[in-house]
Amino acid sequence: MRAAAMALALAGSLAGCAKPVPVEKAEYVGTWQGPQMTLTIHAGGRVLYARRRGDTSTSVDAPLKRFENEDFIVGVGPLETRFDVARPPHRAGGAWRMTVDGVELTRTAR
Template sequence: MESQVTNFPVSAPLGLWGMGLAFFQWMALVSLEGISTDRIFIGIKLMKKYLLVFFIILLSGCADPLPEDRLDYVGEWRSNEMGLLILADGSVSYKRLKGGATTSLSGPLKRFEGDDFVVGVLFMTTTFDVTEPPHEIGGAWKMTVDGVRLTRVSE
């Protein structure tokens, strides 16, 4: 009699509970007698995907709040080609249209290097080149990031 093993549910909840559930499902898959090596390989591949997603979600929540002297960076910044959202909790969301292609990024703000800031997780980081830090001109806040002049949207 051949055992029937179902794949992991795609909609399994993420987080520790979901990862634990996926791990026990994988262990059940491996412990079945007469299981083919193809099925074990599929289980291992799925487990790797779950672990990768889990660690990205876990690490993306590792943003530190912005220091008091950098709170001028907080806000929604826009131009015709770029949007940048920096929250006081250290979360950053970025979207840019350049040459017909869209680039977007969301992640924790890791650190400041002078006026520049670094966003990302582990070794996957991006440095935003700030040539003009946030400053007020005639009641409007301006900042130049990666060569693009941005204006902070009123709250």
């Protein structure tokens, strides 16, 4: 119970570190899915990411720190993860698409 309370307190303090998605980047908000990858960007600045590559899986649950051009950086303190956005959100074939870290994603929820 004590460990759970400490984890909850830590999660609450980290949530306060998130920067909301800027208005000019509002198209990024939503849940995006592609082959072996899911990315969720909340308007309040929380980023959830999961990706499988063969037998390896990677996941990130961290606050948004900033955008640099089309890329976005998430993390806490000096620990950062950069998401390389080759094609920012755009309409294609009646759906919203974006290419992140070499994977074409389709927005499935807003």
